[in-house]
Amino acid sequence: MDRQIGRVVAKGLSLPEEAVLKLPVLTLYGQEEVVMENAKVLLTYTGELLRVRTSDGILLVEGEGLTIEHWKEHTMVVKGKLQKLCWEEETR
Amino acid sequence: MRRFWFPFWYLRRGYVMIRINGCSAERLLSRSAAEGILLREIRPLPDGVTLWVPVGQVRPFGQLCRRYGCRFRLLKKEGFPFLCWRAARHKVMLMGMVLFLLAVPISGLFVWQVEVVGLEGPLQAQVEEFCSQEGLYVGAFRPGCDTGALAEKLLTTFPFLRFASVHVQGTRYTVEVEEKLPEPVVVQESEPAQVVAKVDAVVTEVAVSAGTAAVKAGDVVQRGDMLIDGRLTLRDGEVPVGETLTHAAGRVMGRFEIQWEKSLPFAVEQWVSEGKKAYQILLETAKGSVSFPAPKTEQIRILDEKQLSLPFLTGTLMTYEPLQQQTVVQTEQQLEGALWALAQKQEETIRQTTGNIVNRTIHFSPTLDGLLLEVTWTVEGDIGWTEKIDGIDGGEETKDE
Numbered sequence: 001m002d003r004q005i006g007r008v009v010a011k012g013l014s015l016p017e018e019a020v021l022k023l024p025v026l027t028l029y030g031q032e033e034v035v036m037e038n039a040k041v042l043l044t045y046t047g048e049l050l051r052v053r054t055s056d057g058i059l060l061v062e063g064e065g066l067t068i069e070h071w072k073e074h075t076m077v078v079k080g081k082l083q084k085l086c087w088e089e090e091t092r
Numbered sequence: 093m094r095r096f097w098f099p100f101w102y103l104r105r106g107y108v109m110i111r112i113n114g115c116s117a118e119r120l121l122s123r124s125a126a127e128g129i130l131l132r133e134i135r136p137l138p139d140g141v142t143l144w145v146p147v148g149q150v151r152p153f154g155q156l157c158r159r160y161g162c163r164f165r166l167l168k169k170e171g172f173p174f175l176c177w178r179a180a181r182h183k184v185m186l187m188g189m190v191l192f193l194l195a196v197p198i199s200g201l202f203v204w205q206v207e208v209v210g211l212e213g214p215l216q217a218q219v220e221e222f223c224s225q226e227g228l229y230v231g232a233f234r235p236g237c238d239t240g241a242l243a244e245k246l247l248t249t250f251p252f253l254r255f256a257s258v259h260v261q262g263t264r265y266t267v268e269v270e271e272k273l274p275e276p277v278v279v280q281e282s283e284p285a286q287v288v289a290k291v292d293a294v295v296t297e298v299a300v301s302a303g304t305a306a307v308k309a310g311d312v313v314q315r316g317d318m319l320i321d322g323r324l325t326l327r328d329g330e331v332p333v334g335e336t337l338t339h340a341a342g343r344v345m346g347r348f349e350i351q352w353e354k355s356l357p358f359a360v361e362q363w364v365s366e367g368k369k370a371y372q373i374l375l376e377t378a379k380g381s382v383s384f385p386a387p388k389t390e391q392i393r394i395l396d397e398k399q400l401s402l403p404f405l406t407g408t409l410m411t412y413e414p415l416q417q418q419t420v421v422q423t424e425q426q427l428e429g430a431l432w433a434l435a436q437k438q439e440e441t442i443r444q445t446t447g448n449i450v451n452r453t454i455h456f457s458p459t460l461d462g463l464l465l466e467v468t469w470t471v472e473g474d475i476g477w478t479e480k481i482d483g484i485d486g487g488e489e490t491k492d493e
Binding site: 040041042043044045046047066067068069070071072073074076 | 117118119121122125126128129130131132133134135136141143
């Protein structure tokens with residue numbers, strides 16, 4: 001319901017939906033860097049796996065030598081050899 | 093570029109490397125990030141993580157660690173504040189650094205080089221001395237040097253200068269001056285005069301119409317040597333009884349050499365057509381001329397101009413080709429051809445103004461970035477120059493009389 005209201009507001013005011021609804025935004029720079037905006041909680045962090053909770057669910061980043069280069073508030077920059085990015089099936 | 097400057101930008105603040113273990117690092121990191129603590133280079137370890145935290149945020153991060161029951165240890169310190177703190181303990185090094193940092197801008201306030209261009213020998217030394225008296229010398233304080241006033245003073249002080257300008261390039265000052273050309277002195281035919289050599293030459297022919305020949309064919313003369321003397325000895329029979337002066341005249345031909353050299357680089361910047369046509373309209377209005385659209389390139393080649401007949405206006409439609417600057421690398425043969433064309437032009441000028449060319453030697457030699465052509469012409473022509481007997485102010489070239 002909140003999301004629907006947000007969509008209407010965003011559309012009405014011509015605002016980007018991801019900003020109003022705080023949707024996760026992923027920007028990939030080749031296979032080496034991913035910038036995640038609106039990342040909320042880090043759930044798991046190893047050199048091969050990163051699980052991050054976002055408003056849309058849990059995002060899985062798999063790869064080799066993964067490091068969080070920069071993290072402040074809700075923006076996270078992950079570097080390493082990226083192999084897989086997917087949403088984890090979550091039981092709510 | 094970004095990769096190069098980012099570390100410097102970050103390190104201005106000072107960062108601390110921290111190792112965390114003994115708790116759920118993920119929870120702690122999530123909380124820290126949510127509280128606005130900047131976390132950098134988080135690297136996982138088997139029993140925890142290492143990360144960099146700005147020095148100003150170490151205290152709130154430590155409090156969060158305690159709240160989450162984590163152990164944390166400072167491993168490294170980096171950045172400008174720590175560098176300063178370390179340097180403060182080495183006072184001599186710190187002083188050296190400060191002195192160096194101050195020396196760079198301060199040294200720029202002084203003149204490092206003064207160069208006088210356009211004169212040679214004692215005149216150059218004279219101008220250099222004047223400049224130093226006026227405050228332009230190596231080591232002078234730059235804000236105190238008024239280049240415009242100095243150029244004006246040079247012109248008023250040295251009447252032999254026709255142009256003076258002072259260029260500043262950083263801490264280098266170039267005083268550019270040009271000497272006045274001597275005004276040609278016309279020797280009246282009624283005045284006593286002699287004919288002297290204007291170049292070093294071998295005399296080939298002497299024809300005297302007034303005065304006494306001082307040289308004969310085959311003589312080697314140097315510039316300034318007398319060729320026809322204006323002094324005539326008065327004789328009574330064979331006995332000299334006195335001397336009179338006359339306006340010496342005649343034609344003295346000689347053989348002399350003219351050397352010429354020119355170098356051209358292999359790579360040259362040329363404006364080349366893009367092969368496209370463009371148009372521009374130029375309108376003449378009561379308030380002035382208006383042209384549109386403006387050419388997008390710096391150089392153009394005009395192809396055609398058509399007059400436009402418009403009511404109340406006169407205008408022109410210009411068709412042009414936009415030109416683009418390109419570096420064209422020429423082959424050695426092309427360069428030789430270009431140099432040879434220039435030499436031929438020079439040869440034609442010599443033929444028209446100086447005399448007949450009887451011989452020529454050509455020598456091409458490579459330079460660092462191009463080719464050098466040296467040509468020596470052997471010319472046969474008039475070598476005489478009329479000069480007043482009582483002065484050495486120059487004169488006019490002898491003419492056939």
